[in-house]
Amino acid sequence: MSYVISANRLLSGSIVFLAADERWSEQFEDAHIFSSDELEDAHQIGQRAEKCNFVIGSYAVELKAGTPAVPKRLKDSIRRTGPTVGDHNPRTLGGPES
């Protein structure tokens, strides 16, 4: 199985994904994909970012098998694309924090 790490930015609350080089991006497409074996290390990166107060609530998002990478759970799909109702994109008001 493969995963990406997601969290919310501390200041804006925006949804972010852990990209390469331990950057946090608001674009799901930038997310680094981790294998099950790499998950523990990925969690530690998330926790380090939480300790540095860049993000809160980091967790692993399970992906569907195959490409392109898409979240397995509906909740994570909604986090990726925004509410399925109304005219709202995911929040992108937060500036760079990391």
Added chain:
Amino acid sequence: MYTYDTLDKALLNQRVAEFREQVKRRIAGELTEDQFKPLRLMNGLYLQTHAYMLRVAVPYGTLSSDQMRKFAYIARTYDRGYGHFTTRQNIQFNWIELGSTPDILYDLSEVDLHAIQTSGNCIRNVTADPFAGAAADELDDPRVWSEIIRQWSTLHPEFSFLPRKFKIAVTGADADRAAIKFHDIGLKIVRNDAGDLGFQVFVGGGQGRTPFVAPLIRPFLPAKDILRYLDAALRVYNQHGRRDNIYKARIKILVDSLGADQFSLDVEREFEKLDPDLLAVNEKEVERIRDMFALPYLRPDTDAQAGLEQAMEQSNPLRRWCETNTEVHKVPGYAIATVSLKPVGGIPGDATADQMDTVADLADRYSLGEIRVTYTQNLVLPHVRVADLPLLWAALDQISLATANAGLVTDIIACPGLDYCTLANARSIPLAQRISERFADLDAQHNIGPLDIRISGCINACGHHHAGHIGILGVDKKGVELYQLTLGGQGNRDSAIGKILGPGFDEDGIIGAVENVIATYLNMRTIGETFSETLQRKGHSPFKERLYDHT
């Protein structure tokens, strides 16, 4: 309208300053998230799916026009131009930034509003009949007593860390428009045989995972003893409520496990121990508060109805709106007008900043500057001259808030669901939208008659599905949204919990199931019989057969 005194204002100012400092320390890294989270929750700030969400209390569902304008300002300045009115008569802003929150709380404090006790295991914002002070069937104004309870419960040191959250609702009318029996404590204002004012006290109601209709534990409590009795009941709960299991921590579980009679005895014992004078409600204070809520003299106008009839003859849409969205006022010639926040295909409870501003202006022009929020996620203008109803209706129509559906099939309660809420298992709002679009035809809606559809996206039941004539509960079954259907719930004087009809449905299936339930009712009803009456007469079986024998 109640206005805060210097003590209240000082409290709000101190609270804003305190939270500003806490936010500053959090951003500076001096507080960890674990340390900060309980502090932000105490100020109504949640982290939801997409951003921070700020929940602001609307005290007992009553707003002034200036307070509504402040909501519009906050929606426009700090959010995405709208707010969401909730099933607890509150408002939620869904796209808030942490750093803005102290400024928002400061702005709110300027009009006596706050987010205190909108979260946490404390006594939450007291809710009340949204027609309070206007309803013709009212014995006494529940806002007076709600305000007394607000003052007593605000930052109450003994009751700030209860086993779980605690919700109190008050009604002054026999027709329960506050769903009091689905609250931890429900208070109904009554008079005894001697004519004294007091309360019937219901304790241990609630929805969620284990729904209960609250039993009556005190048939008559003298009004002056209300705080002493609440203190006693909360003390028993605080001492004996479970803290080891979050799902068994609400007072309803305690009342059920002890039995209502034993719980009542325990409360009476505690009540006797408390100093009667210390917590006696001060009559002068009651009168001071009562004066603030008192209606100015309104000249009765017994001819107004005839004028309205003429206007309705000219306009069928106006007639429909008056039939469903207006209620009898205590003063002849006045009416209570419900402003529907359920346009066809809309999001239940959402209002844009522009709509809020216009409703505030209309309240000033037509309703003595007063607005109410209902737990059914609508707004109310409580004091409208019958002669002004056509003008009000036309003005509401201009801003898409004149949908003539109060109490009808499209007046759907829905929680935010998976689209916004981190607790949810399934989406609620899209179902509400699809059902509302399916039954968009007003003739059909009026033909169906009174019907409550209520949708929750998880077992916490914020969408009150247990109390819906038709209730829908979203669950997650192996990663797929599944919806259970319940029938027979009621949130009024005859409160009842709906019963699950059978196996759940997928998203398309549940829309068809609702259609089939309604079609079954229409086939079986006698002349003038409502959905609830038909269900009571025929039972669940015909509905079950229709839904499951063909699938």
